Amino acid sequence: MTNFQIYPAIDLRNGEVVRLKLGDPNQQTTYSANPGSMADQWIGQGAEWLHVVNLDGAFGDTNSPNLAAVADIASRGTPVQFGGGLRTLADIDRVIDQGVSRVVIGTAAVKNPALVDAALAKHGADKIAVGIDSRDGIVRTHGWQEASGIKTLDLAAKMVAQGVQWTIFTDIARDGVGTGLNLEATVELAQESGLNVIASGGVHTAADANGARDAGLAGCIIGRALYEGTIAHLSEVL
DSSP states (O other): OOOOOOEEEEEEEEEEEEEEETTEEEEEEEEEEHHHHHHHHHHHTTTTEEEEEEEHOOOOOOOOOOHHHHHHHHTSSSOOOEESSOSSSSHHHHHTTTTEEEEEEOHHHHOOOHHHHHHHHOHHHHEEEEEEETTTTTTETTTTTEEEEEEHHHHHHHHHTTOOOOOEEEEGGTTTSSSSOOHHHHHHHHHHHEEEEEESSSSSHHHHHHHHHHHOOOOEEOOOHHHHTSSOOOOGOO
16 A cells, blocks of 8 residues: 555646535535646645646547646646546547646546556556546446446556556535545445555545555545635645
8 A cells, every 4th residue: 555645736727726515516616716826736736746627628628728737737846637628539648748747537438448558558557547526335427427337446446457546536516515435335336356456535624634644545635625724824734
């Protein structure tokens, strides 16, 4: 198991830093029009990684200013984990060429497993993660808008068989509402699959992040808790 890592989240929509409640594009809060300055804030507080999401890409919009923002954030030198709308090997190549350290394949891992094979073969397992986004134990795709019919643990087992080592697991019902991580399901995923699992969705206090650390997970993504101050500074969890 790798060392535990905290990932401040920078979710991008139309070039701005936002958070969505329950992944719903109609429940958006905008925090900043300058993603680069937000990255600087978290780096200044000691972040060793950043988790950046292209929400426009996740929703299928390929004409978005978010990719330019990602390149700008990556240019700072702090490793960036990035996902959202990566549907082809060319998409993955482009953002890695722009300096992204690890890409997250979500919908495409379900719809086009051969893309995972190609990405692993070209870039290696440390640079490729699969995003497993679930509600009630069933994986959802296309920005969480569609149910796949695939069970969380079944997708994880398939990804392990393909050589995946990293996953970001989000319980959609917890995301953006501050009710705490679904630690039980997240730990079960880690134990059953053997993947390096990064927990996401629902962190509200430092105790939530520390619970993920104590449970032996690989990391934890923190979004709204940082933006709204229920975790006042990254030093509380680093």
